[in-house]
Amino acid sequence: MTACRPADPAGIAHAARLLRQGGLVAFPTETVYGLGALATDDAAIARVFEAKGRPAVNPLILHVATTAASREFAAFDDRAEALAAAFWPGPLTLILPLRQAAAISPRAVAGLDTVAVRVPGHAVAQSLLAQVGGPVAAPSANRSGRVSPTTAAHVLADLDGRIDLVLDGGPVQIGVESTVLDLSRPGRVGLLRPGGLTRAAIAAVTRPLDEPSSSPGEPVRSPGLLLRHYAPRTALRLEATDVAPDEALLAFGPMPPTGAVATRNLSAKADLAEAAHNLYAMLRELDAVGARRIAVMELPATGLGEALVDRLRRAAETPPDTAP
Ligand code: TXA
Ligand code: MG
Numbered sequence: 001m002t003a004c005r006p007a008d009p010a011g012i013a014h015a016a017r018l019l020r021q022g023g024l025v026a027f028p029t030e031t032v033y034g035l036g037a038l039a040t041d042d043a044a045i046a047r048v049f050e051a052k053g054r055p056a057v058n059p060l061i062l063h064v065a066t067t068a069a070s071r072e073f074a075a076f077d078d079r080a081e082a083l084a085a086a087f088w089p090g091p092l093t094l095i096l097p098l099r100q101a102a103a104i105s106p107r108a109v110a111g112l113d114t115v116a117v118r119v120p121g122h123a124v125a126q127s128l129l130a131q132v133g134g135p136v137a138a139p140s141a142n143r144s145g146r147v148s149p150t151t152a153a154h155v156l157a158d159l160d161g162r163i164d165l166v167l168d169g170g171p172v173q174i175g176v177e178s179t180v181l182d183l184s185r186p187g188r189v190g191l192l193r194p195g196g197l198t199r200a201a202i203a204a205v206t207r208p209l210d211e212p213s214s215s216p217g218e219p220v221r222s223p224g225l226l227l228r229h230y231a232p233r234t235a236l237r238l239e240a241t242d243v244a245p246d247e248a249l250l251a252f253g254p255m256p257p258t259g260a261v262a263t264r265n266l267s268a269k270a271d272l273a274e275a276a277h278n279l280y281a282m283l284r285e286l287d288a289v290g291a292r293r294i295a296v297m298e299l300p301a302t303g304l305g306e307a308l309v310d311r312l313r314r315a316a317e318t319p320p321d322t323a324p
Contacts, residue, residue: 002159007027011168012167023044031178033152039104051159063125077186083181091121093117093181094181095114098115122169147315152169178193179195196304240297247294250294250296254270
């Protein structure tokens, strides 16, 4: 059994103690819930991979309370300093050269010479990280390949019995993961994962982004960007303009009356921030209604919509075990 405690001062202090002792603690960030472990504790990191069923080749994001704390293990250049100053704390992850003297578990970075780092803005995460006093590796707190958790109940649905504690801070604000930017190669700013911080916001600080390097023809720079990901068990059909009687409907904007098995609307007023906030919870709900398929209406791939469309495309990929 995994304990679940409210993220009040006593709960946060308890969670910080557990983390310092090598425990596994799920906690809220403004993007999604993370599954935390002390990044310098190799045994704890091994347990994170085991609890999630995560492939060992997929490195973790290190979370710290301040930019200053991240300089201990990540090498910043001028671009990195400018982006950190503009967007931290916030939904941005930077891939930077790993400082070799740092005591980070090699398992946490999957043996790479780069490291992913983020300073989250959520008050609970901030307070927890400040009390732990060292970097906390935290992938999203779901089983590998599945939908990321935006509530404590989602975390327990995937990881009950596999981790020590969930800190319940209520539903998260943003609802999709952080934007991952690769700054590890001189002169390039690569967008590895669209997320809670938009391309336009980043481009206002740095020059326009290079396209995702996982586009066809180029090797995948981010091991986690395997095609099928963020996926419910039920199959998805994208850009639906109609819905069959045995399908569930995930709508966006005004919608016609339907005879679907079940319907959720990401945002009746077609607001992308509201849609991001609802996406994962609604996918989980529609996954549970026993429909043959989930039909998803079209969303604009602009602003925050770029991340939403990215997640839906990955969720809609044919699972490897049923691929023809
Ligand atoms: O919003 C978020 O980013 C959440 C919260 C908890 O912070 N975390 C999260 O972690 O989404 P995760 O592990 O689910 O996704 C991290 C992504 C993966 O795609 C991983 O491959 C990539 O970051 N990544 C981590 N380290 C990397 C590195 N050194 N080089 C390239 N990609 C890296
Ligand atoms: Mg994840």
